[in-house]
Amino acid sequence: MPKKVDHEARRQEISEALFRLANTRGVDGVSLRDVATEAGISLGRIQHYFRTKDELLLFALRHINHMATERIRQCIEALAEDPTPRTVLRACCAGMLPLDPESRAGLLVAAAYYSRAVHDPALGAEARDGIPKLRDFFTDQLRLAAARGELPPERATEDEAMLLISLTDGLGSYVLLGVHEPEKALDLLDRHLERLFEVRGDAGSEAGP
Amino acid sequence: MPKKVDHEARRQEISEALFRLANTRGVDGVSLRDVATEAGISLGRIQHYFRTKDELLLFALRHINHMATERIRQCIEALAEDPTPRTVLRACCAGMLPLDPESRAGLLVAAAYYSRAVHDPALGAEARDGIPKLRDFFTDQLRLAAARGELPPERATEDEAMLLISLTDGLGSYVLLGVHEPEKALDLLDRHLERLFEVRGDAGSEAGP
Numbered sequence: 001m002p003k004k005v006d007h008e009a010r011r012q013e014i015s016e017a018l019f020r021l022a023n024t025r026g027v028d029g030v031s032l033r034d035v036a037t038e039a040g041i042s043l044g045r046i047q048h049y050f051r052t053k054d055e056l057l058l059f060a061l062r063h064i065n066h067m068a069t070e071r072i073r074q075c076i077e078a079l080a081e082d083p084t085p086r087t088v089l090r091a092c093c094a095g096m097l098p099l100d101p102e103s104r105a106g107l108l109v110a111a112a113y114y115s116r117a118v119h120d121p122a123l124g125a126e127a128r129d130g131i132p133k134l135r136d137f138f139t140d141q142l143r144l145a146a147a148r149g150e151l152p153p154e155r156a157t158e159d160e161a162m163l164l165i166s167l168t169d170g171l172g173s174y175v176l177l178g179v180h181e182p183e184k185a186l187d188l189l190d191r192h193l194e195r196l197f198e199v200r201g202d203a204g205s206e207a208g209p
Numbered sequence: 210m211p212k213k214v215d216h217e218a219r220r221q222e223i224s225e226a227l228f229r230l231a232n233t234r235g236v237d238g239v240s241l242r243d244v245a246t247e248a249g250i251s252l253g254r255i256q257h258y259f260r261t262k263d264e265l266l267l268f269a270l271r272h273i274n275h276m277a278t279e280r281i282r283q284c285i286e287a288l289a290e291d292p293t294p295r296t297v298l299r300a301c302c303a304g305m306l307p308l309d310p311e312s313r314a315g316l317l318v319a320a321a322y323y324s325r326a327v328h329d330p331a332l333g334a335e336a337r338d339g340i341p342k343l344r345d346f347f348t349d350q351l352r353l354a355a356a357r358g359e360l361p362p363e364r365a366t367e368d369e370a371m372l373l374i375s376l377t378d379g380l381g382s383y384v385l386l387g388v389h390e391p392e393k394a395l396d397l398l399d400r401h402l403e404r405l406f407e408v409r410g411d412a413g414s415e416a417g418p
Contacts, residue, residue, distance in 0.1 A: 024328070025328050026324050026325055026327060026328045027324070028237055028321065028324050028325050029237075029238070029262075108324065108327065111320070111323065111324045111327075112237065112324050114320065114382070114386065115235050115236070115237050115317065115320045115321050115324065116235055116237050117386060118235060118317065118320075118385050118386060118387075119233070119234050119235045124386060124387055127386055128386060128387060128388055131388055159396070159397060159400060160400070162389070162393075162397060163376075163397045163400060163401060165379075166376060166379040166380045166383055166389070166394075166397060167372075167375060167376045167379055168379070169379040169382060169383065170374075170375040170376055170377070170378040170379025170380070170382070171375045171379070173323070173378060173379070173382065174375055174378065176327050177323065177326060177327060177333065177336055177337060178327075178333055178337060179337055179340055180371070180375070184371075185375075187368070188368060188371060188372045188375060191368060191369075191372060192372060195404055195405075196404075200409060
């Protein structure tokens with residue numbers, strides 16, 4: 001294997017050791033030494049790949065974001081041909097919820113990273129990195145839905161996209177914490193989508209006469 | 210001062226030192242020794258009040274929940290006489306968002322606590338503790354609104370209460386992370402409330418003919 005590929009593969013293996021720790025005991029207070037033990041390598045060896053815990057968390061977060069994007073892409077591809085924008089949005093949101101061990105580990109690492117990112121501009125930038133792209137994709141789907149007559153046109157906005165993303169984030173946190181069962185989170189998501197996509201037969205306060 | 214009161218006051222002083230750390234550098238990786246330094250006392254002295262970081266976090270979380278309840282109560286009391294249920298709900302949700310340093314510190318400690326609570330049943334129970342009470346209060350307000358003809362009756366449910374609470378939680382996380390400005394979070398909250406409380410003039414799909 002070329003050296004560069006090998007280096008990258010090692011880094012992925014190490015970040016997967018972090019994911020296992022995230023799933024079993026969380027990452028708060030976890031040291032590089034703990035990750036080295038979990039990965040079955042020495043502390044010196046791990047420091048060859050990551051000098052600090054923040055470096056490892058940053059790499060792990062990028063890896064997670066990549067996996068999450070892949071998962072959402074697969075969710076969309078698994079839909080029937082020509083899905084409605086609403087179906088696409090629902091699949092994306094479901095892909096963001098911790099409904100399986102992989103997405104659960106991802107959200108746990110992201111949560112650990114999150115409380116550091118609030119105080120570190122560089123980490124914060126990375127944590128926010130994927131959100132504008134997601135918002136734009138959601139907004140495009142809303143515009144498409146409006147063009148198809150499936151959404152009141154005044155709702156095809158970035159604000160509605162961010163409302164949906166913020167809600168999904170909140171639902172995901174509550175699933176991890178055990179407040180909601182995963183099914184209940186999907187249920188509440190559907191309730192929000194139902195009301196968002198409701199095309200009123202008559203003139204409401206927003207649509208005018 | 211009686212000994213018991215003094216003990217409690219000391220514990221509050223120590224947890225306030227933790228809040229200051231939460232606001233300036235976060236609490237991930239913060240040790241009891243760091244908190245002792247911030248509080249200006251010795252490590253031995255702090256361990257007289259809290260044996261472990263988890264004990265301190267647990268106390269701090271209870272203290273935060275108490276302050277948050279107080280803040281929400283004050284928000285409601287500050288409203289004009291006979292506020293509508295919608296106004297009460299909006300005040301509660303605004304009180305849950307990190308709009309000032311106190312609520313910001315509270316949410317940061319809660320976030321740090323959160324990633325531990327996911328893996329510890331006792332801590333998890335405490336983190337979930339206030340939610341049923343909040344859900345019941347929100348549900349009561351929704352029922353009152355429906356009785357006053359200000360909310361479609363089929364929306365006066367626990368699910369709608371949990372949807373609103375989950376959304377507010379997600380909005381709060383995004384404000385801390387710098388994704389939303391506080392004003393934008395309030396704006397998105399209002400958008401959700403607007404649609405929730407919309408009484409349709411005509412028969413929609415839910416309300417029947």
